[in-house]
Amino acid sequence: MAPEVAALAGGCVAPLGPGYTIERQQVGVHFAAAPEPCIRIEGEYLLKNTGNQPINELELRLPGRRRFHFDEPRAIWDATAVTTGISTEHSRNAVIPLPQPWTVSARHTLHLSIEYLPPTTGETALSFSSEAFFLPAEGWSPELLPAQGLFATGGVPPKKWDLSVQVPEGFLVHTSGKQAKSSLRNGEIIVLAHQGPKDHYPFVIAGRYASTQIGDGKETIILWTRKTQEAAGLRGVSEALARTMEAYDSAFGARSKDTSMTWIVECPRVDGCFTNLNATTAELLGEEKEPLSAETVSLDTLMVDLSGGMPKLAAAAAPSLAASWLGYAQNPGFYEQEPPLSALPAFATAIGREAALGSDTRTETIRRALRIIPETAEARRREEATVVRAKSFLFFYALQDRYGKEVFRKAIHHMLYARKERGFELNDLIAAFEEQTHQNTAEFVRMWMKRPGVPEEFRARYQEPAAATAQSEKETAP
Numbered sequence: 001m002a003p004e005v006a007a008l009a010g011g012c013v014a015p016l017g018p019g020y021t022i023e024r025q026q027v028g029v030h031f032a033a034a035p036e037p038c039i040r041i042e043g044e045y046l047l048k049n050t051g052n053q054p055i056n057e058l059e060l061r062l063p064g065r066r067r068f069h070f071d072e073p074r075a076i077w078d079a080t081a082v083t084t085g086i087s088t089e090h091s092r093n094a095v096i097p098l099p100q101p102w103t104v105s106a107r108h109t110l111h112l113s114i115e116y117l118p119p120t121t122g123e124t125a126l127s128f129s130s131e132a133f134f135l136p137a138e139g140w141s142p143e144l145l146p147a148q149g150l151f152a153t154g155g156v157p158p159k160k161w162d163l164s165v166q167v168p169e170g171f172l173v174h175t176s177g178k179q180a181k182s183s184l185r186n187g188e189i190i191v192l193a194h195q196g197p198k199d200h201y202p203f204v205i206a207g208r209y210a211s212t213q214i215g216d217g218k219e220t221i222i223l224w225t226r227k228t229q230e231a232a233g234l235r236g237v238s239e240a241l242a243r244t245m246e247a248y249d250s251a252f253g254a255r256s257k258d259t260s261m262t263w264i265v266e267c268p269r270v271d272g273c274f275t276n277l278n279a280t281t282a283e284l285l286g287e288e289k290e291p292l293s294a295e296t297v298s299l300d301t302l303m304v305d306l307s308g309g310m311p312k313l314a315a316a317a318a319p320s321l322a323a324s325w326l327g328y329a330q331n332p333g334f335y336e337q338e339p340p341l342s343a344l345p346a347f348a349t350a351i352g353r354e355a356a357l358g359s360d361t362r363t364e365t366i367r368r369a370l371r372i373i374p375e376t377a378e379a380r381r382r383e384e385a386t387v388v389r390a391k392s393f394l395f396f397y398a399l400q401d402r403y404g405k406e407v408f409r410k411a412i413h414h415m416l417y418a419r420k421e422r423g424f425e426l427n428d429l430i431a432a433f434e435e436q437t438h439q440n441t442a443e444f445v446r447m448w449m450k451r452p453g454v455p456e457e458f459r460a461r462y463q464e465p466a467a468a469t470a471q472s473e474k475e476t477a478p
Helices: 003-010 230-252 279-284 310-326 341-357 362-370 385-401 406-420 428-435 441-449 454-460 463-476
Strands: 021-033 038-049 054-061 074-077 080-082 093-102 108-117 133-137 161-168 172-175 178-186 188-195 205-208 210-215 220-225 261-266 294-299 301-304
Touching: 003 093, 021 310, 021 362, 080 093, 161 172, 161 205, 172 178, 172 188, 172 220, 210 230, 220 230, 230 310, 230 341, 230 406, 261 310, 279 341, 279 362, 294 310, 301 310, 310 341, 341 362, 341 385, 362 385, 362 454, 385 406, 385 428, 385 441, 385 454, 406 428
Parallel strands: 021 161, 220 261, 261 301
Antiparallel strands: 021 038, 038 108, 054 093, 074 080, 074 108, 133 205, 161 188, 172 205, 178 188, 210 220, 294 301
16 A cells, blocks of 8 residues: 555545554464474454444455465454455455444454465475474465555554464574564463564564574674584585675665675475576576575575585575565565566576676676577567567666666666665666666667667677677678
8 A cells, every 4th residue: 555545544634435444463373383284373453444434344365375275264353253255356355244334433353364284286385394484575464455445545554563473392483573572381482573664574484493603794694404504614605695795785786784684594395485487587597407496585584495505505595685685575566577677686696696606607698698589580570478588687787788887786776775665667777777877778778678689789799709700701791
């Protein structure tokens, strides 16, 4: 919801339509390891009708079933159990019919509960084990939606609320917010964390992990693994991660001071832990047969697959680390951008992996992408999606070449933070570069993305020597 609408709902201005306010909320996460691993989410909300008319039903956004395996949510309105249904307009939304019309100014308590189970065979849902689990920022907690109707409001969490996490004794817990207290009761640890305005998308990671701290002081890295790691053997990993973070600082600007600490956590189970890379993106990065082995959980936390050994950790972590600089859990629709912005995470990944491996593969990476794009293309024929993705990926290299890496860094940094929590699109990228360069960046974008193929000057600069010689001979032939 836009900030101005939320302010209208909570201020003294007379309401213009149906709406409500969440005056108080508390969300609890209870993990049971046996007889079968299960994550139960309990939410309690004190609601007040702040609109101008009674409300007959509430709507709830459910987690995506491709990502989570769960039973249908249960709802209790005050002391009355309510049977939920599915919205006819949005299949991901549950409808909560209220026992009686909710009158203006009246307060009621809503209790919601939902259980997540490990995926069955063939499902792509998030996996977890009896030893560990994680809930990534955004998408796991049922989300109350605004009331239905013109000028409707509601669903905005209070500025401060509590998240409690209940896990077996011996688990480590990392969550969003500020940890207030931890207690032990009946063989379980209960952690209470206060959530504030910055914690729009809460997350939880917990498990029987061994914790090791690495880093040079500027960027502290907390490594959680199933087995204890010797600090001496992590020196190379620490140096590679430091190079990766420095490369991202150089390319996109430094992260906020709130993210100087990063958690890297071994995944509970490799299957169902990671989102598959697009096949074309994998080809751009030279990973046709190598699966993605890291996943962003929050702005400062990522899950990794350590089955390949510690030496590969930094390179595997690069894609997820990149998300921390590019606005994960800060900018809406981070993974839903249109070309060419949709290729920015892949471009960042290429930069990070090059830094992690300590090699200069920029030219090789560009040439690999150029092979996907035909040298000749029909002007009126629509380009294939794989070609558009490759062009979008190369577009960011072209921006660096045209304006220089320093201007590129300033412009991208300005766009990311100017549009923080509001989302960004191509016009925001253009505006950021034009502000830095005082040049017509829009025309440069059109030349790249609206015309077939890539500009000949760019291809000639990076084309492989043999291909470049053949092209030259073709152009000079009588």
